Every structure is written in structure tokens, then in C-alpha cells.
Amino acid sequence: xxxxxxxxxxxxxxxxxxxxxxxxxxxxxxxxxxxxxxxxxxxxxxxxxxxxxxxxxxxxxxxxxxxxxxxxxxxxxxxxxxxxxxxxxxxxxxxxxxxxxxxxxxxxxxxxxxxxxxxxxxxxxxxxxxxxxxxxxxxxxxxxxxxxxxxxxxxxxxxxxxxxxxxxxxxxxxxxxxxxxxxxxxxxxxxxxxxxxxxxxxxxxxxxxxxxxxxxxxxxxxxxxxxxxxxxxxxxxxxxxxxxxxxxxxxxxxxxxxxxxxxxxxxxxxxxxxxxxxxxxxxxxxxxxxxxxxxxxxxxxxxxxxxxxxxxxxxxxxxxxxxxxxxxxxxxxxxxxxxxxxxxxxxxxxxxxxxxxxxxxxxxxxxxxxxxxxxxxxxxxxxxxxxxxxxxxxxxxxxxxxxxxxxxxxxxxxxxxx
Amino acid sequence: xxxxxxxxxxxxxxxxxxxxxxxxxxxxxxxxxxxxxxxxxxxxxxxxxxxxxxxxxxxxxxxxxxxxxxxxxxxxxxxxxxxxxxxxxxxxxxxxxxxxxxxxxxxxxxxxxxxxxxxxxxxxxxxxxxxxxxxxxxxxxxxxxxxxxxxxxxxxxxxx
Numbered sequence: 001x002x003x004x005x006x007x008x009x010x011x012x013x014x015x016x017x018x019x020x021x022x023x024x025x026x027x028x029x030x031x032x033x034x035x036x037x038x039x040x041x042x043x044x045x046x047x048x049x050x051x052x053x054x055x056x057x058x059x060x061x062x063x064x065x066x067x068x069x070x071x072x073x074x075x076x077x078x079x080x081x082x083x084x085x086x087x088x089x090x091x092x093x094x095x096x097x098x099x100x101x102x103x104x105x106x107x108x109x110x111x112x113x114x115x116x117x118x119x120x121x122x123x124x125x126x127x128x129x130x131x132x133x134x135x136x137x138x139x140x141x142x143x144x145x146x147x148x149x150x151x152x153x154x155x156x157x158x159x160x161x162x163x164x165x166x167x168x169x170x171x172x173x174x175x176x177x178x179x180x181x182x183x184x185x186x187x188x189x190x191x192x193x194x195x196x197x198x199x200x201x202x203x204x205x206x207x208x209x210x211x212x213x214x215x216x217x218x219x220x221x222x223x224x225x226x227x228x229x230x231x232x233x234x235x236x237x238x239x240x241x242x243x244x245x246x247x248x249x250x251x252x253x254x255x256x257x258x259x260x261x262x263x264x265x266x267x268x269x270x271x272x273x274x275x276x277x278x279x280x281x282x283x284x285x286x287x288x289x290x291x292x293x294x295x296x297x298x299x300x301x302x303x304x305x306x307x308x309x310x311x312x313x314x315x316x317x318x319x320x321x322x323x324x325x326x327x328x329x330x331x332x333x334x335x336x337x338x339x340x341x342x343x344x345x346x347x348x349x350x351x352x353x354x355x356x357x358x359x360x361x362x363x364x365x366x367x368x369x370x371x372x373x374x375x376x377x378x379x380x381x382x383x384x385x386x387x388x389x390x391x392x393x394x395x396x397x398x399x400x401x402x403x404x405x406x407x408x409x410x411x412x413x414x415x416x417x418x
Numbered sequence: 419x420x421x422x423x424x425x426x427x428x429x430x431x432x433x434x435x436x437x438x439x440x441x442x443x444x445x446x447x448x449x450x451x452x453x454x455x456x457x458x459x460x461x462x463x464x465x466x467x468x469x470x471x472x473x474x475x476x477x478x479x480x481x482x483x484x485x486x487x488x489x490x491x492x493x494x495x496x497x498x499x500x501x502x503x504x505x506x507x508x509x510x511x512x513x514x515x516x517x518x519x520x521x522x523x524x525x526x527x528x529x530x531x532x533x534x535x536x537x538x539x540x541x542x543x544x545x546x547x548x549x550x551x552x553x554x555x556x557x558x559x560x561x562x563x564x565x566x567x568x569x570x571x572x573x574x575x576x577x578x
Binding site: 367 | 441442444446470471472473474476478479490492496499501503522523524526527528535544545547548549550551552553559560564566
């Protein structure tokens, strides 16, 4: 069969990029014989549709070119054509393993643009859901990371815990996966006492369950040897490459936006920012486990401190009024109609707001012309930027470590490809 | 902190070089594109400022004839925990902006994305390929004149 012309030109450009790379790596016993291996986009270990072109000398990786875009859905274009409220469900589909933190990040950026703030109860609840999302995301990571290097039991155990979390989300929000819980100026509805009791029960049990998983791995010789010293990235390289989140903190940089530029009510809560030296896969494993423990602490405090009150700010023309009022009051009916059809009217200006999502710095840059639609909305997704460090980490690694290194970065392609 | 940045920049490059504005406490500095690499390097290497993390770089289509495309740099300083934004514009006919990959390596993929979406050409970029879309795609989808529904037939399906 004749190869398709376009295919050939596309392939050659990627190949050229691979061939242009500096492939000078020193390692024992080089074969001086190159092989190019294609990995993905359909490959179970790439956690989605990531495609890698790997250049090998024997079993050692000497060059790598990641190819993205297999899950590109044009969310930035969609944002320019939908009102600020209409865009909230799309944020669920970015990092689909922690939709609640994406919802929070997006509405915080819009609220900054509008110059409004959610009431205290809503802010506490947003912290609560962000931290539960972090636990859920890191739990999935822990399970799949274990599975990537051959430890299957951990996967079963962490998914059992995640299942409980998803039951909580279903009770709390009404949906397990695509939550769309936040609204501009607050939340879609208040939470019930039963769901708070469920969270309390989960949080009380969780440290023991995490400890069980850690006992399977921490002193597991196979796991430690597969991870120790694999995929090393230094502090300077990580900052230069823009790596954020657990991957940066595992290099010893104490940078956490919850502490550095506190948003919501993080300044009122007591938590540590753990860091690890080493910058290898093992350090990233310890890092995420430590973060889950800190999140547990935060959730406990939120459950104690959360004040009663409204969960929607009272800002007519900016915040959607409650359905009760829409059905009974003239003014609210008009506002509801205007917001739904034409959108809120923000001032002319531009804002960038970033939060510490499970994967790193998730930022939204909004440029507004004063219309109901953003003129430009840019999603700064942590997975996209973290993936850029992959060629640096892979250089000089063994082919079997590629899987462990991709796993340790925790990329989600829904977010990287937008 | 914002005043300090403006002061330092005008002391180094002269006051007429920049337009500055502030909105919701965020500083935006508009830099002429010839100076962008120099300004970025200065901001990164200055001992007091140290904007060592390029958090984000993105393109924007202003849809005005003189300044059609813009490039926006969101910088973050790990030391001062502070953010600023740089902006530069380029014309429609020949949308070229010098690359800042020599200052921050992370700009590489961000610039590829901006090229992919807007067709902004980054001069001196080591590997300016499309980031997401296939190479044979001829359009730049985030430009305002690209229709939301796409252009039928612009992406040929592989032959059976």
C-alpha cells in the first residue's frame, strides 16, 4: 500500500525534531546503534493519548519527542463563544480527575475580573472540595503509579478509597464525575448535613487506609528500586522548564500557591508545605503521599471552622439569583434572563488567577472587552507545562523506566491538550 | 512591588519605552517587540526582582489593523512571590516576535502553541512546529476570522 503523502510529511517533521536533538549521553556500554520507537497514542502506560517518539541506543533512551494534540477540543475557542456561566461545565473536562478544583479555579478568575467575592461559607466549601479533589487525584495517581511498576494490589486499594470519595461527590454535588459545582459568586447549592457527615467519616478512616498502601510500597524493594534515582530533574532545570506542583516541590523548592499567594481562606488554615530533595520518581511518590496527609488536615479544620450562612453572594446582575426568587420576583426574573442570555457584564480589563491544583499551577487568563463573553481565555494547564520536562527526565533512562517516569509526572491529557 | 518593577524598568530602559497599567492589583507592561528579550532577561536576572518562572505565555488576536496580534507573558518570582505581565504587539502582515526560549526554556512549548493557534512566528525559535494540530492544517483556529464551526474539508481524512 502506498503511504499517504500527508502522513509522510508529518512523520518527517517529528523525526527531524528528534534528529535535531542533542543526543550526547554518557552511559556504560553504548551500542552506537540507533533505533527509533513509537509509543502511543494508544498505549496503556501513557495515561491517555500521549504519543512519544523515543530514540534508543540499546535499551537506553538518548532522545525523545512528545507529540500532543490527540485530545485537543478547542476549549479556548469555545470559551470565546460562550458566556462566563456557560463555560463552567467545560472546566470539568480539563483535568477530569479533579473537576472540583478546576471549577473553583475558573470561578475565582472570573470573580477577580468582576471584583466580587463569594460569602465565607462558600469559600470554606470551595477549600473543602478542592482538597477532596486533590486526595482523589493523588489516590488515582498512587494506584496507577504502583500498577505502572508492577504493584497491582495498591491499585485495588486506592480505587476502593476513591469510590468512597465519588460517593461523597455524588451526595454533595449530584454528579460523580462532571461536577460543575461552583457558580460565579458562590456555589450552585448548599451542602446537606449528611454529606458533611460522610466526609467526616471518610476523613477519620483515610489516614489508616493510606498507611496501609504506604506499608505495601515504602519498603517494597521492587518498587523502591524501580523508582529510586529514576527520572531525576534538578531544581534549576525544573524552574527553567516551568514545572510546578508536586513535581517542583519534590526537587526541594518550597513553592505552593496556597501558601505563597493565599486565595480563598487558606491563610486561616494550618497546614505544612512538604518538600523532598532528590527530584526523582521516589521523591515525587513521597511528596504526593505527604500532600494527601496535609489535605486531610485541611479538610478536618474546614469541617470544624465552617460558618453557617449563604453560599451565593448577593450581587444582582452578576450572580445568578436563586430559582425561588426568579419564580416569584419581577426584578430577579429580569436579571436571570439577562445573565443567561447575554452574560454578566464585566469591566474592560485582564486578569490572571492561578490556584494550586493537584497537578500544579492551574491558571486562567481572561481578557475582557466588557462583553458577556471573554475576548480571550487562556488556560495555563499544569500537565502541559510539566510534560515539557519529559525529554529532560528521560534522557539516559532505560526504556522500561519510561513508563515509571511518565507515571510519576501525573499528566492528564484532557488538560494538556485542552 | 509593582512600583519597584516600573521604577527599575524605567531606570534601565528609559520611561518612554513602556506603557504600564494596573487592573485588580496586577501590573501590565507593554513592551516594544524589539526590546522583549532584553527586558525579559533583565527581569529574570535582576537581583531584587528575580522573575525566574515564566508561568504562562500566550497569544491574543486583538483584531485591529495596527496591532493585530499580541503575545502575553505572565511572569512569577519565586523569591518575591509576585506576578507581573508583559505584553507585546505585532502587525498582521508579518507577525513576528523574537523568541524568549533563550531566557526560559519553558517558553518553547508555549510559543509553539501560540504559533499553532495564531500563526505568530517566533524568530529564532529552535523547533517551531505546530503543537496540537496536524502540520498539513493551513489555518490558525484561534484567530477571530476563523469560524467557530471550523472549515469543512480543512482536515483531510486518511485514505482507506
